Amino acid sequence: MGLLDLCEKYFNSSNLYEVLQIPETASEKEVKKAYHKLSLKVHPDRVSEDQKLEATEKFKVLGSIHEILSDKNKRAVYDETKSVDDDDFNVLVDKDWTVYWRHLFKKITEEDIKAYEKEYTGSQEEKDDLKQAYLTGKGDMDYITDHVQFARTEHEPRIREILNKMIKDGEIPAYKIFTHEPAKKKQKRIAKENREAKEAEELKQELGMTSGPNNLELMIRQKQ
Structure with missing residues (x-):
């Protein structure tokens, strides 16, 4: 199943911007902020055991969306075609999104x-x-x-x-x-x-x- 199909399955929209609840004109900072807010809600470390599988899939989807929209070239292609390269997405699926998340956001007190x-x-x-x-x-x-x-x-x-x-x-x-x-x-x-x-x-x-x-x-x- 491709990224857009998973977006529809888990977030009821195949539009990457709608999933993050931001406009297409959102700045890089706004994209990051939206990703941060939504990823906290579905982080596998903070849900019950029976929810971990779905939370993990949602976490991967959100990470993939951020990876695309935070890359100027990939975002430009998506903005023009409203499609993503699922070959790239299949590579992203195996990425350690927890490590990716920690690189983006510092620990807080x-x-x-x-x-x-x-x-x-x-x-x-x-x-x-x-x-x-x-x-x-x-x-x-x-x-x-x-x-x-x-x-x-x-x-x-x-x-x-x-x-x-x-x-x-x-x-x-x-x-x-x-x-x-x-x-x-x-x-x-x-x-x-x-x-x-x-x-x-x-x-x-x-x-x-x-x-x-x-x-x-x-x-x-x-x-x-």
């Missing part, structure tokens, strides 16, 4: 995450992400908290204030599920967040993590 969260919170980037998640999820706060970095329930009053201002200014529509969210829905979201936080802490202890350099699982803790 909890201090790095906290510093980034401080920079991100209240930024234009956060507002843009909130707006996009709100529109895509049609005002569903569950969707917003799942798709926006650091969007924990403790930040909901601030997040709602930002989105309500956008509604008032006519930037986004007023979805009822957002303006009149049932109390039980929010309670379920809080319970889920607490459960995930507990699981993340248990995983941290199991892996013997500290506040120093660590592996991918700790990076994911920003969502808890």
Whole structure:
């Protein structure tokens, strides 16, 4: 099965840009950022055993996409033909994508995450992400908290204030599920967040993590 077929199978689109959720005009930096974000979600090291096989395949697909779109010549060919050379892809399949990933992205610490969260919170980037998640999820706060970095329930009053201002200014529509969210829905979201936080802490202890350099699982803790 070729790369585009696998894109369709695992990401419901044969368009490399759509898989990474970026426009065709995206810069090299934006391509790398999108690859980083999506590859974290499917990294084989952070899924259960029954999900490892599919996660590994998705990880390979994303790595192959980044390898193509980060190469000016290969990207130019793809942009013109909307096709890829599957002979090249078959070579890429055997590549160690974990090593490739580690060469691209440095190990981080909890201090790095906290510093980034401080920079991100209240930024234009956060507002843009909130707006996009709100529109895509049609005002569903569950969707917003799942798709926006650091969007924990403790930040909901601030997040709602930002989105309500956008509604008032006519930037986004007023979805009822957002303006009149049932109390039980929010309670379920809080319970889920607490459960995930507990699981993340248990995983941290199991892996013997500290506040120093660590592996991918700790990076994911920003969502808890």
